[in-house]
């Protein structure tokens with residue numbers, strides 16, 4: 001079953017155009033949605049989750065018209081929102097049981113079986129009788145996945161899940177996601193590029209409400225092979241390099257500034273070719289889109 005989004009647009013009442021003619025085709029497996037803050041990721045996630053309406057366009061999950069049938073979509077959807085609040089004085093087992101009732105699992109012994117299974121799958125079974133207020137960030141996120149998995153949904157949407165997790169918890173969370181993404185659609189919205197390169201076979205880059213790229217991360221990297229160049233420069237030289245070259249990213253390393261430049265040919269002395277990463281793909285696409293949006297003034 002695929003999720004097909006066509007010509008989806010949304011402008012908020014204050015005039016902000018959050019989604020602009022979005023077209024995406026998402027197959028089972030993990031799909032990464034990458035974009036900077038304010039790109040429109042949450043707006044898209046909320047629209048797919050039927051929590052808000054679009055102005056134009058369509059979303060189909062298999063043969064289900066998502067926008068026209070929000071109730072049916074909610075039966076096959078699991079959603080882990082960006083801000084996932086829990087009741088601090090309730091245990092994981094109690095809250096999950098409560099959510100299971102809301103999902104319509106009315107038989108008590110069936111419910112216990114489902115709840116215990118999910119607590120085991122998310123590695124929370126040993127702490128199931130602990131109040132959620134005492135959970136770490138990573139444990140809360142795993143609890144969020146447990147509740148999203150209730151009812152065995154075909155489509156799972158996870159909004160920026162690893163922000164604030166330490167490396168061990170992040171790793172554990174990644175393993176959990178890739179396990180659940182084996183046989184259903186999992187959409188992972190994030191601004192952390194390595195989350196996508198680690199986990200996803202399909203991804204899209206979204207910026208200012210528009211899809212800049214969609215495809216396979218490995219192919220996207222191959223497409224820019226030979227086009228990414230690195231140079232170490234002085235801190236104060238950045239401006240001048242930005243004027244002359246397509247500087248897609250700059251970072252400090254051991255007190256020096258390292259820039260990556262996107263160029264089809266060797267940009268000049270002192271640049272060396274580097275093996276591109278998904279981060280280079282991401283920054284190159286965002287940089288190119290920004291150039292189109294604000295054309296450089298050319299003298300003469």
Ligand SMILES: Nc1ncnc2c1ncn2[C@@H]1O[C@H](COP(=O)(O)OP(=O)(O)OP(=O)(O)O)[C@@H](O)[C@H]1O
Nearest residue numbers: 012014016018035036037038039040041042043044
């Ligand atoms: N309810 C709303 N009313 C008005 N503007 C909104 C509303 N929700 C979001 N926006 C604006 O729409 C644009 C897209 O926001 P959205 O939250 O979808 O982006 P995002 O990619 O999820 O960003 P972040 O990573 O910061 O969560 C932003 O300019 C945001 O300020």
